[in-house]
Amino acid sequence: MGLAGRLTVSLIAALLVVFGLLGGSLVLNLSHHLVMQAQEEAQTVARQSAQLASNGGVKGQHLSLNDPGMIAAAEGRSTLYLQVSQGNNIVQRSSDLGRAILPIQPLSPRLLYWAHIPLWGSSAPLMTLPRGRVVLAWAPIWQQGHKIGEIEAAVSLRGTLNAIQTVGQGLLVVGITALVLASLVSALLVYRSYSRVRWLKNAVAQIRSGNDLAQRLNIEGPRDEVYDLAQAFNHMVNQLDESFQRQRLVVAHASHQLRTPIATAIGYANMLRNWGQSEPDLVAEGLEVIHEQLERLHRTIEAILKLAETDEAKDLKTEAIVLKSYLATWVLSQTIPVELDGQPNVTVRFHPDMFAELLNIFGENARRYGGGRPQLRIHWVLDDTTSRVILTLTDNGPGFPADLLPHLFHPFVKHTESPGSGLGLALARTIVERHGGRIFAANSPQGGAQITIVLPQLAS
Template identity: 30%
Template sequence: MFNFFSKKSKISWKITIMYALMFMMLLFFINISIYCFLSLFIDGNIKKSINNTSEFVLSQLSILGDPIDYFDADILQEISRSEENIFFRALDGEGNTKAQSRYLQGMKIPISSDITQFRSGDRMLSVKTFELKNFAFSRGFLQVVRDITFEKNFLDFLILVLMVAAAIGALISVLLGYLTTKRMLSPINKITETAREIGSSDLGRRLSVSGPDDEIKKLALTFNSMLDRLEQSFKKQKQFVSDASHELRTPLSVIKGYVDLLDRWGKEKEEVRDEAIQAIKAEAENMKHLMENLLLLARADDSELKKEEEEFSFNELIAEIIKEFQLLASEIEFEFDAAAKIKLLADKNLFKQLLRIFLDNAVKFSSQGSSIVIKLDKMKNDYFYFSIADEGPGIKETDLPYVFDRFYQADKSRTRKKEGSGLGLAIARQIVDSYQGKIEVESEPGHGTKFIIKLPLKNC
């Protein structure tokens, strides 16, 4: 039996055996209860019958004089006929039989003041001996015997029936338990078969969900939800690899072209050599920047975004980053509106990168003479926000849901500059997510774009 509970056993067999064991235990206690109740009930009736008959006979003898002389076989036989299955034997003071019912002839009957059971041949009897000491002229004993063969046979037959019923019930419980368990676990078997058949190239398959809203249905729904996430993750991974390959192909092609140019003309013409070196150096720098961004995103995906936290003034950090961009884009006006002073305990370098990403994005989409407005203020519930708004061409409503996707670029014709790998906003979202914040985008074609970043003060 213990093999059913080993680690390799099927759960259907384990449930079936456990169900059968519990059912057998229940049958056992019910059968024992039935047997004990009937046995006690029958014993009680036997004792009551003997005691009542004895009291009646003794009360009648008390008015007849000497009971030993009064008793004879005919009288005892007549009394036995009136009392079903009850017989009498009269003994003198020495224990010798003076008179008895014919049913008791040749029978050895024990003398006991308590009700005692004994066997005579194939018959079971119960006897109680009364001492005749309250009579004036005699001393002796009266034995009242009751034949309990039928009751004992009934109890023996009852226990046999109960045992057979328990055995049949156990077999039925095993069969019903197995069939019920198999039917209940069939959806799990379907889940297992589907999981075996699904591969990385076949993530579109789903389990059919039907039936009552029970744990099995919830498991199937959870499994389908997991497949949805896996399929989406695989698609993103595939798209990520494709986009990364595409982004790396261009600088590698440029580098290869200039290497070929150097090989042909670089030894003879210094201007060609210098141009090729500068171009190769610039493309190598772009590739380095791209790989660093990819590494940052990969670490963020694996929850390994390392932070070196320190306390700093966010107002001063914004002013510092604005000063950098004023030098790089002097034709654009930067406005900083700080309605509150914010002190943060966070990774200063990550927040520098966050600000540079949004400002760089705003500069790319701003025309000469336009302005970029940066606002900073506190919010309710220990939150603060900062926003960066430009006066660029804006973003189409159809593109808004995808602006934070990796390598996504809405309409490249809207940018003044073609630099950029499309990873900036994806990195920004990873940084904000790591601090339990959120980013909102407000944009309308022809009316600029506004990014609003909300962050909790307590987590920074």
């Protein structure tokens, strides 16, 4: 059963429970009211009949125990039975009782049953006569301060049970009708609500069947849970698409970057194997080229591995880093002059080793492209309006080629004459973004390449 079917069944089950509780409560309250009404009627008739034989009687009337007037009220009423007793002897009783005898001693209250169903709350003195169940009442007869007899009254519950049956049948018919209508309405509402889920499922299935991560869900309709789910799905597909695109780009460029030094090294190795013994001058040249290509291959592999490790890192163990003191320590490990300029006590949260790796990338670029006197200037400031730290690194080289600026942070993007692998800035971007920051590249107005990093300020 699908989600729509389960929702519909759940709604119908809930309606059944609610209707059962309401219907059962109504039947129980009705039975209690009718039984208490019948018991009150029996008690009233018993008291009035007892007064007829008691001192004073009723309105001056005074009857003996065997006088037919004692049970005259019950004659001709199919719902009322009277009996006059004296001690353990029955003096007279209603003709409708036939051979039945009403109990002389009061009975304990019992529950009334309807179709073998106990009607809770209908507890009263009950007994069963040939004509059906009755509720009982007793009243003593007093003369000159002595009890001379007793009146036993019984009121038939046939009308009560018929009324309960009629109400039960009516509730059943109304309940079935209401349940059918409610089920249809519920099914319609669930179907209309579930239509958006079906739309989402079909749209996802189309993307999956086509293996096209460039497709996105066209989000329409109210801003409900399905809308949020579709947005989350689009965001997930965006991240997957970007990740796959980066992987394809890395693999495509890596294959070229790795193939070139390997092919060059193999070519010179073959040359040394064929002519190295006869031409000793080729040995030094060949070994130098092979060593150079292997170094290039080593740098490329190390950069690719670092890029992959940084991109796949899940839990970064970051620490609070005070920029001024950290950078002052880092400068001591550099071989080129580094000028520091920034506010004191500015703190960011960063992985210490990754922060060092990030700075080393820009330090190496400044050393490599800074000409005869390479140097690096690092400036930082806390933007009070955004509570973010702006870190600017500027070298004194020729700057970035204008045509490469939009693509600098992509893997293997570099100048044709650059000896590097083209992975340094891509690795820098990955490190910065993994720490919640952003990175930008530009050429400084005073000359040289300029990198701007925006990082969250550590909350104090």
